[in-house]
Amino acid sequence: MKYFSLKIVILCILIPPLLYIGLVQSLETYLTDKFTREIEDVYTGNTKALLEGRSPLRETVSANIDRYLNEHRPSRFGISVSVTVTSDKEGVLIYPSQVETGPEAMQIEDPNVIAANNFRLLDNGLTIAVDLEIDRGGPLSLSILFTLIFLSLLTIFFHYKSSVRKSAAEEARRVEEIQRLQELERIQTDKLNTLDSDRKSITAELGRIKHELDNERQKADKNEDSMIEEIEKLEQKLQKNLALQQEQLEEIDTLKDEIQRYEKRKEGRHARKDSDMLKKRFKALYKNVVVHDRFIDGFSELTEDLKIKAEEVVHQLNDDPKVVTIKRKVFGKKNRETVLEVLFSYKGRLYFRNTLDKRIEVLAVGTKNTQSKELEFLNSL
Secondary structure, X not given: OOOOOHHHHHHHHHHHHHHHHHXXXXXXXXXXXXXXXXXXXXXXXXXXXXXXXXXOHHHHHHHHHHHHHHHHOHHHHOEEEXXXXXXXXXXXXXXXXXXXXXXXXXXXXXXHHHHHHHHHHHHHOEEEEEEEEEOOOOHHHHHHHHHHHHHHHHHHHHHHHHHHHHHXXXXXXXXXXXXXXXXXXXXXXXXXXXXXXXXXXXXXXXXXXXXXXXXXXXXXHHHHHHHXXXXXXXXXXXXXXXXXXHHHHHHHHXXXXXXXXXXXXXXXXXXXXXXXXXXXXXXXXXXXXXXXXXXXXXXHXXXXXXXXXXXXXXXXXXXXXXXXXXXXXXXOOOOOOXXXXXXXXXXXXXXXXXXXXXXXXXXXXXEOOOHHHHHHHHHHO
16 A cells, blocks of 8 residues: 555554563662652651660561551562661661571560660661562553553554545545546547538538639629638638647647556556565565565566466475576676576576575566576676
């Protein structure tokens, strides 16, 4: 389709995964910062109670962080959060808390000891590390991906509808212009027929007048001058009529040329469309074969039987080039790539060469009658 852009389709295919990756990473960064700020606001709770030794710092931090995570429940959205709280100077792990045993666990019940430990840890400073990751198969990740895909498909749909409307409008204008030119041709043809009828009438009238002039000349010479003037007027009228007729003929020829140009333009678009579709079909079916434009042009000119045989050779080159019988090397000179010739259906000729990426490039195809043209083209590569 003329107005349907493949670039837009390719962009709509490539952009969603790129946006998905960027959005997920940006969302992970944003949520990490958000969780870090909010946990920093609540993880120590009431510091007065800690300094009075009512509860150990580890228990308070663990309770506050666990309560915060339970309230927000990030796992239901497919988000995994790992929080670590450590002492800056001592490197002691505060959260997740570890169960202590031994003498220290017995002394921890003393409020003064608890308060001293809490003050020491708070005075040293605490560091919060939040490790957040969005599950790529979770609800939040999938909803982002499906939304981007839906927007991409919606963009392609509206672009397709727009291109269809433009193509239909152009076709309607073309048909309207052809109809207008055909109507002008009909009008000019009618005028030409009218002028031709007038010419015949004038010619008949001229003959009659000449005949009467001969008779009157015998009767009286005095009427000769007036008759001659009338004849000259009729001849001038006849010449004018002939000039108008010639002008109408030229206008009709011009209109016919314009109609032919419109028809040829339409045929040319159809031919280009057929060539593009044929090239896309070969590209989609035969991944190991590169098809040259000259091959597409030659393939289009073959008969249906020869097309089938030629495509069979292309299929063999795509699957296993070794099964193809080579007739000869067309070119093998120094500093020139070797081009190989294959026969099919007795009179069919197909030419190909090996590329640097170990693929097959089909260059041209034709018959014995067009062999000279193919060789001339190969010589120009």
